[in-house]
Amino acid sequence: MSKLALDNESKHNKDMKAEWRYASVPDTVWKIAPLEDMWGIGRRTAKKLRKMGILGTQLYAHSWGIDRSFLGQTYKLKSKSIGNAQVFPRDYTNKQQLEVVIKEMADQVGTRLRREEAKVQLVSLGIGFSLGYTDWSGKGGFHQQVRIPATNATKDLTKCLLCIFEKYYKQQDVHNISVNCSDLIYTSSLQLNLFEEPEQQVRQLKTDLVLDTIRKKFGFGSIVHAHSLLEGGRAIARSSLVGGDAGGLAGIEGVETHDSQSKTNEKGIS
Structure with a gap:
């Protein structure tokens, strides 16, 4: 959610600050109109989502400012x-x-x-x-x-x-x-x-x-x-x-x- 606040508000404020909280999701996150302005959605993904008419559970969670990633989990680099x-x-x-x-x-x-x-x-x-x-x-x-x-x-x-x-x-x-x-x-x-x-x-x-x-x-x-x-x-x-x-x-x-x-x-x- 802090990433969304950074990209969609603080960058446009003179003091470069923005305060988004869970209670303000309907007035902040839900007001993001272009799909491309949502964190994790690029131009190609936005095109596919519009075509399919779906959002997806992970993107739905992001729309509420929720990221379920466990930061304490050890990441194992996959072989190329x-x-x-x-x-x-x-x-x-x-x-x-x-x-x-x-x-x-x-x-x-x-x-x-x-x-x-x-x-x-x-x-x-x-x-x-x-x-x-x-x-x-x-x-x-x-x-x-x-x-x-x-x-x-x-x-x-x-x-x-x-x-x-x-x-x-x-x-x-x-x-x-x-x-x-x-x-x-x-x-x-x-x-x-x-x-x-x-x-x-x-x-x-x-x-x-x-x-x-x-x-x-x-x-x-x-x-x-x-x-x-x-x-x-x-x-x-x-x-x-x-x-x-x-x-x-x-x-x-x-x-x-x-x-x-x-x-x-x-x-x-x-």
Whole structure:
């Protein structure tokens, strides 16, 4: 209410003062004619409100000079992006092995997205070639991104990343890979895809959440997909590392409790 008094009266007074109280709301706040003069309403919002003919509960509260924000609540800064990157101990020259690593990274990023109750709308894949290696175009790697419907499902992320990889990878020697998810929205709701069976989508979400629960308690390496058992897989080896050596696993629940000598009881799932 003090903000409204400042913007709508005190700025126009010679002494730069205004006194608005709860009892004077009908004669002050209610007399604000243009919607744009109400705190929290901009030109675009005002246009939408006029079109819909509604005000909204928060704006209604503001009209009475009430702000229900709890100033003592600790604010947790939400991530602008969530990603994963790793440098290989050797150059990868086999396409199938690279696909295994990309699947693992999609799984790790998906776990972190669900932990944050975030969904990604812009997925990018970066491929760095072998040190000193350049392809036929003279480039030492590539970085491509694609926009997708909001999701945090491992299956969707895997499909998207493999599509980028298939399109731009031309049998180059690879030394590092990075995955990044940006343009995040924060919601725990499930937006169904009209082109897939609803039951299948719900089942996939439940599977991801079960994996998350197990990994939160026992560490990421406690349960991995079967492809991680194939040659080139890195998830199992990296799950026993600590700090930055985990290459993107650090921060996922359970990882911090494993030291470099710990042995996890890895299990493969199809």
